[in-house]
Amino acid sequence: MNVTTLSILAVLTVPGAVLLRPEAAAAQSCDGLATLRFENATINATQLVTSGTFDPPGPTPPITSLPPFCRVSLTVAPSIGVEVWLPLTWNERLEAVGGGGFAGDISWADLTTALRSGYATASTDTGHDDLVMPGGSFVLNPDGTLSLQAVNDFASRSLHEMALKTRALIAAFYGRAPRYAYFSGCSTGGRQGLMEAQRFPTDYDGILSGAPAINFDRFVPAELWPQIVMNQELGQPIAASKLAAVTQDAIAACDDLDGVVDGVIDDPHRCHYDPAASVCQQGEDPTACLTPAEANVVRKFWDGPTTSGGQRLWFGIERGASLGLAAGDPFDIAVDYYRYWINQDPAFDWHSLSEAAFAPELRLSQRKFNAVIGTDDPHLQQFGRAGGKIVIWHGQADQLIFPRGSINYYERVLTEGGGASHVEEFARLFLAPGVDHCGGGVGPNPVDPLGALIDWVENGVAPDQIVAAKMQGNQVVRTRPLCAYPKQARWTGTGSTDDARNFACVEVPLDPADITVASPPRKSTLPRLKQLLRPSRARIAAPTG
Numbered sequence: 001m002n003v004t005t006l007s008i009l010a011v012l013t014v015p016g017a018v019l020l021r022p023e024a025a026a027a028q029s030c031d032g033l034a035t036l037r038f039e040n041a042t043i044n045a046t047q048l049v050t051s052g053t054f055d056p057p058g059p060t061p062p063i064t065s066l067p068p069f070c071r072v073s074l075t076v077a078p079s080i081g082v083e084v085w086l087p088l089t090w091n092e093r094l095e096a097v098g099g100g101g102f103a104g105d106i107s108w109a110d111l112t113t114a115l116r117s118g119y120a121t122a123s124t125d126t127g128h129d130d131l132v133m134p135g136g137s138f139v140l141n142p143d144g145t146l147s148l149q150a151v152n153d154f155a156s157r158s159l160h161e162m163a164l165k166t167r168a169l170i171a172a173f174y175g176r177a178p179r180y181a182y183f184s185g186c187s188t189g190g191r192q193g194l195m196e197a198q199r200f201p202t203d204y205d206g207i208l209s210g211a212p213a214i215n216f217d218r219f220v221p222a223e224l225w226p227q228i229v230m231n232q233e234l235g236q237p238i239a240a241s242k243l244a245a246v247t248q249d250a251i252a253a254c255d256d257l258d259g260v261v262d263g264v265i266d267d268p269h270r271c272h273y274d275p276a277a278s279v280c281q282q283g284e285d286p287t288a289c290l291t292p293a294e295a296n297v298v299r300k301f302w303d304g305p306t307t308s309g310g311q312r313l314w315f316g317i318e319r320g321a322s323l324g325l326a327a328g329d330p331f332d333i334a335v336d337y338y339r340y341w342i343n344q345d346p347a348f349d350w351h352s353l354s355e356a357a358f359a360p361e362l363r364l365s366q367r368k369f370n371a372v373i374g375t376d377d378p379h380l381q382q383f384g385r386a387g388g389k390i391v392i393w394h395g396q397a398d399q400l401i402f403p404r405g406s407i408n409y410y411e412r413v414l415t416e417g418g419g420a421s422h423v424e425e426f427a428r429l430f431l432a433p434g435v436d437h438c439g440g441g442v443g444p445n446p447v448d449p450l451g452a453l454i455d456w457v458e459n460g461v462a463p464d465q466i467v468a469a470k471m472q473g474n475q476v477v478r479t480r481p482l483c484a485y486p487k488q489a490r491w492t493g494t495g496s497t498d499d500a501r502n503f504a505c506v507e508v509p510l511d512p513a514d515i516t517v518a519s520p521p522r523k524s525t526l527p528r529l530k531q532l533l534r535p536s537r538a539r540i541a542a543p544t545g
Contacts, residue, residue, distance in 0.1 A: 027175035030070035030086075036172060041076040041165060058131065060108050069115055072169055076161045080153055081125040084166050085111055086173050091118035094170060094178040095450075096162060096204070098189020099123070101333055103154065104130025104138065107189075120178060122166040127153030136336030137346070144344050146368075155373040156195050163196070163203040180457060184450055186210030186438040187401065190392070191375045197390055198375065201383035206457040207390040208450050211398055211438050215314075215376050215405045217369040218517075221342070221362050222314040223334035223400065225305045226326035228353050229297050238294050243323040245288040246278045246298055250319040251442075253277070258490060260497045262478070264434035264443045265320035267488060268396055269404075269514045273319055275299050301326055304402070305358050311518035313362055315404040321397040322436065331400070341369065378412035384426030391428055391453045391463065393446055393482070395435030403431065408515045410485060429485040430466050444468035444480045467500055486510060 030048040049069055055062040070086040083106045095117075097110035103126040114121035127150060128138035139150050163181075171177055183193045183204045190212030196203050213219070230237060254271035255261050265271050275298040280289035290298065301323060304316030317323060325331055330350060339348040342365050353361065370376070383390065394406040410429040417423040434443020445468055452463040463484065470478035478498040481489045483505035495502035 028172050030072075030173070033070070033072055033169060033172060036168075038074070038076075038165070038168075041074050041082075041161070044073045044075055045071070046073075047071040056106070056108050058105070063108060063112050066112065066115060067118075070173060074165060076158070076165065078127075078149065079129075080127040080158045080161055081106065081129075082122060082158075082162050082165055083111065083124075084120070084122045084169050085115050086120050086170065087115055087118055089118060090120060090174060092176075092179040093119050094121070094166060094181040095119035096122045096166060096181070096183045098183070098185020098187075098192040099126060100186070100188050102130065102136050102138070102336070103188060104128050104133070110184075110189075114184075119182075120166070120170050120174075122162050124158045124162040126158040135332060136340045140340045140344060140346065146341075146344060151369075151372060155375075156199055159192050159196055160200045160203060163200065180205045180454075182206045182208070182450070182453065182457075184208040184210075188213050190214075191216065193390070194392075195375045197380055197383040197388065198377040201380075201388060202386050205388060206453045207388065208453050209390060209392045210449070211394050211401050211403075212375070212392060212406060213401055214374070214409055216373045217365045218314045218362060218374075219401055219405050220334055220337045221358070221365050222305055222316075222402065223325055223331050224338065224350060224353070225314075225358065226301045226317070226323070227330040227350070228358060229300045229355060230326055231351055232354055233297050234293060237328055238290075238297065238326060239287060240327045241287045242290055242294065243298075243327055246275050246290060246295075247320065247323055249273065249275075249278045254319065258488070260491050262497060265318075265396070266433040267508060268318035268320055269510065271319045275302075298323070305355075305362070307359055307518060308356065312516065313359055314517055315402040315408075315515075317399055317402065318397060318404075320434070322399045322441075324399050337365075341365070376409055376412075378409065378416040380413055380423075380427055381417055384417075384423075389426050389453060389456045391430065391449055391456070391466075393430040393432060393449055393466070395437060395439070395441060395443070396431050396433045397435055397441045397443065398437045400437040404515050407431070407485070407510075408517065411515060424462070424484070428463060430463075430482045431485060431488075432468060432482050433480075435468075444470040444478055446482055465505060481505060 030046050034043055034046045036043060049066065049071055052066050053062055053064045054066055068088040072084040074082050076082060095114040097107050097114060099107050105125050107123040111121050111123050139147055141147050181204045183196055185193050190209040191214050193207040193209040194212050194214055197207055250271060250273040251263060251265055253273040254265045255263060257270050258266035275290060275295040278290045279292055279295050280286055302316050302319055305313040307313060317325065335350055338350055339346060342361060392406060394403040396403055413427060414420055414423050432443060432446055435441045435445055439445050447467045447469050449466050452466050455461045456463055465481040465483055468480045468482050469476045479500035481500045481503050483489050486507055487505040488508045489503040490506045491497055492502050492504055
């Protein structure tokens with residue numbers, strides 16, 4: 001996928017790409033980029049920023065300490081916003097960055113990080129403005145029908161169009177293609193990276209996918225499961241102090257399963273702590289323990305939603321992870337998804353949902369949206385054959401996107417890809433014990449997963465481990481290796497347990513039942529989406545002026 005200067009024209013003439021005349025391949029000034037004409041896109045502004053400060057449109061405060069760069073803002077029809085930043089001192093690489101939540105804005109902070117490291121970089125709002133249509137409301141037309149264009153633009157089209165337009169602008173500005181192209185993102189950005197690998201396997205050489213929001217049609221409904229159970233069985237939330245106490249009880253019970261007591265459950269699958277052990281005993285502080293009814297509810301948080309026969313529909317929150325999804329108000333993304341996506345009713349009240357109603361709602365979500373935004377296609381062989389490499393990482397204490405969904409997906413990739421010996425040539429999964437959603441938590445966080453990916457792509461050094469570090473203030477207090485799945489870090493028995501050098505990666509058997517769900521993906525009942533999934537036949541006309 002590494003595109004040479006001489007082959008850039010050939011690469012950009014595929015359906016859905018852009019076309020440059022040979023004379024347009026020479027480097028242009030920043031102002032000159034404004035003369036480029038796209039059939040399906042409009043350049044809104046070009047701006048040479050040399051002051052070191054850029055004031056983004058909207059509520060984002062000014063960004064300072066920037067190297068000189070050319071900023072290009074464009075809109076891909078009908079409404080996909082794309083921001084492309086081209087540094088004057090370029091490392092000859094592209095790093096496109098992902099978004100978060102329902103997106104709806106540009107990832108200014110991630111653009112800034114990439115630019116400061118010398119990358120040409122790009123971000124997309126995925127086709128809607130969160131300030132105009134907040135949350136998940138952008139998918140619903142005024143008449144209550146789904147905007148298929150908006151759904152598809154958010155799911156995939158915006159990502160591919162961003163890749164194509166950014167490559168064209170790079171070729172025009174620098175007179176050559178990037179030596180290497182990368183995509184990095186977490187959460188929604190992680191899903192976007194996997195969507196690129198699944199649908200558009202030649203867009204990027206390397207993809208870093210953190211805490212990926214794949215299985216979108218199942219994990220988002222499951223984010224509301226704790227609130228549904230709590231509302232039905234208790235009629236009110238469990239106090240935050242009680243949730244914190246039972247979480248600590250689980251950690252204390254399972255902390256030493258890996259041979260090291262450090263406040264972290266390294267392998268939540270092996271932790272079977274029963275919240276009944278956290279039921280209040282005589283003389284205990286009632287704000288720091290559970291009633292029997294609360295213990296039953298917490299057990300359901302951890303087990304995840306099931307059928308009436310006890311079969312798992314999706315995964316639950318891991319023991320040791322924060323139970324924030326059950327504290328106070330429900331997660332707004334899950335509420336919006338039920339309201340605007342599944343039920344197509346802005347007035348829909350999640351309180352009307354019951355445990356018995358969860359399965360039908362989940363299956364409706366699957367039928368509607370799995371094909372367009374499930375992002376769970378395990379066939380990544382084409383990406384691998386094109387030379388691509390992908391690093392997926394997920395925090396084991398992620399309270400928002402349950403990590404077993406990523407493990408389930410990767411196991412399916414292994415099965416479809418012919419086993420580990422084939423798949424590990426281009427895709428690897430790393431699990432981070434004690435790490436929350438995209439970072440934080442009680443466990444050491446991955447230090448430089450992008451660097452590990454780059455070393456793999458450019459030097460052929462496949463990552464067996466990624467170093468993780470725990471910070472207190474500005475000090476590193478603990479390091480650990482994150483091991484390529486299915487291996488886990490185990491202390492060698494000598495030296496400090498806070499030093500990664502004293503750990504080895506060993507394979508730990510996994511019970512298949514721990515990562516199995518009863519409900520398979522369903523085909524979409526929105527056949528028109530299949531037409532929208534086809535790449536556009538966008539072209540860039542000859543420059544004028």
